[in-house]
Amino acid sequence: MSVKKVRYYLFLKDILALAITAFGGPQAFLAMLLERMVQHRKYVSEEELWELNALCNMLPGPSSTQLVCAIAFRVGGPNLAYLALLVWILPASLLMTTAAILIDFLQENTPGALNFAQFIQPMAIGFVIFAAQKTISKLVQTTEAGILVLISAFVSFFYSSPYVFPILLILGGLSTSIKYKNQPKMERDEPLKIKWANFYLWGGVLLGAALLGAFTKDPSILLFENFYRNGSLIFGGGQVLVPYLYTEFVDFKQFLSSEEFLTGYAISQGIPGPTFSISSYVGALSLREFGPGGFMLGGMVSAAGIFLPGIFLIFFVIRFWDQLKTYRPVRAALEGINATSCGMLIAAAYLLFEPLEANFINIFMILGTYILLQFTKISSPMIISGGILLGIIVNYLTNGIGS
Structure with missing residues (x-):
């Protein structure tokens, strides 16, 4: 296998790893890109990463996806970029x-x-x-x-x-x-x-x-x-x-x-x-x-x-x-x-x-979600999981009492 193909394989493997671990929104995603794609693999320089990020934020469309594809474009041209899009x-x-x-x-x-989603709807x-x-x-x-x-x-x-x-x-x-x-x-x-x-x-x-x-x-x-x-x-x-x-x-x-x-x-x-x-x-x-x-x-x-x-x-x-x-x-x-x-x-x-x-519950869930996001380090998946679990428990207790 050629060096170029090995590089493509590693690049797509890195994109897949990001696709299944990139929780936490754009800030966390950028930190992961910096660590994996710049510092570890050196696909692009840190200066290039921030410049490409600025460019993607200037254009319509999904900026994180555009950034992944822009890096892929720099590494291997449009063919690698389209493959990276699919994997991502x-x-x-x-x-x-x-x-x-x-x-x-x-x-x-x-x-x-x-x-079960009665709480995650206002949380959204x-x-x-x-x-x-x-x-x-x-x-x-x-x-x-x-x-x-x-x-x-x-x-x-x-x-x-x-x-x-x-x-x-x-x-x-x-x-x-x-x-x-x-x-x-x-x-x-x-x-x-x-x-x-x-x-x-x-x-x-x-x-x-x-x-x-x-x-x-x-x-x-x-x-x-x-x-x-x-x-x-x-x-x-x-x-x-x-x-x-x-x-x-x-x-x-x-x-x-x-x-x-x-x-x-x-x-x-x-x-x-x-x-x-x-x-x-x-x-x-x-x-x-x-x-x-x-x-x-x-x-x-x-x-x-x-x-x-x-x-x-x-x-x-x-x-x-x-x-x-x-x-x-x-x-x-x-x-x-x-x-x-x-x-x-x-x-x-x-x-x-x-x-x-x-009602009070919906307003409380909206404000509670905002406060957790703003003032704690609890991740989004954990907050959503907590809301679903709370909804299941309340639904079970309500139905149990009703029956």
């Missing part, structure tokens, strides 16, 4: 598809089956609030950005349409790009040279899926188009995906109940791998009417739809990133895009709470 997303996507099958089975065969909102607080503290540094957060939250709450979100992001970016003179100048060695192949691929799939879905009305193609469109527009990571999916699949299409969605989101916080894997859960339940095959098809189609656009875009931009980052309007627009995403997170927390009963 497969465990979490299979787990979330299995969770969807289990949740649906329990509901069909056991009345009140989701009572605690996770969203914690994510919003962390994101805002990191990304919102100016008065203008703070105002954009409030405007975005207000509009997202009162006009919770999947078509409003991309317009908000564009307007947010434009509103701060005009302040480009505040950005320091960077020297350019040569004119910007762009290779458009991956951009055409991204746009071609987007347009092709939309046209094919409109023409055939095939549920799986329509589902792929829905997720591909969302994956092309999400800035800010998995937590920003929540309002998009909730609005489209719960409010508009009503493929899932609010109870099912919150249960799935909570479960997604307790498993390793990319947080965008909640898409497999939503997609699987969206095609449940087609039986076991529908669950699997929905899980796979939604995973492909949500992850592919971000990968096409990172492959497009990484080729000329060193030149693009010298343009001040590009860097200035990020402030508005990030602030708008933070506003959507605030609206998401309220929109997710709205269907729940505003």
Whole structure:
């Protein structure tokens, strides 16, 4: 076996290890990447890692997945990057598809089956609030950005349409790009040279899926188009995906109940791998009417739809990133895009709470989850497991007393 093939094998083995052990969100994931991919294997330098991370956070799509693929691209080109994508997303996507099958089975065969999730549903909102607080503290540094957060939250709450979100992001970016003179100048060695192949691929799939879905009305193609469109527009990571999916699949299409969605989101916080894997859960339940095959098809189609656009875009931009980052309007627009995403997170927390009963227990679980995340080192999987266990115990005691 050649040295290159051995290197590819080791790289994919390292990605698989991350996929099944990367608990704890983006911060823990970055620490694991630094230890394994930089310090131990030396696939890239530490400077390259932070620069690629910044680039991925600038683009729409799943930033952790894009970072994995960007490193793979630097190590072995697009072929290794696509293999790394598959290895990275497969465990979490299979787990979330299995969770969807289990949740649906329990509901069909056991009345009140989701009572075990009675506490993790409000806990899911605690996770969203914690994510919003962390994101805002990191990304919102100016008065203008703070105002954009409030405007975005207000509009997202009162006009919770999947078509409003991309317009908000564009307007947010434009509103701060005009302040480009505040950005320091960077020297350019040569004119910007762009290779458009991956951009055409991204746009071609987007347009092709939309046209094919409109023409055939095939549920799986329509589902792929829905997720591909969302994956092309999400800035800010998995937590920003929540309002998009909730609005489209719960409010508009009503493929899932609010109870099912919150249960799935909570479960997604307790498993390793990319947080965008909640898409497999939503997609699987969206095609449940087609039986076991529908669950699997929905899980796979939604995973492909949500992850592919971000990968096409990172492959497009990484080729000329060193030149693009010298343009001040590009860097200035990020402030508005990030602030708008933070506003959507605030609206998401309220929109997710709205269907729940505003009782003491739900509010206590929301605040308790936030406090545990903020002030303790208890991991997300342990918090979720505790919520499920508590729900099972209370459900057993309640039924026991009732009988």
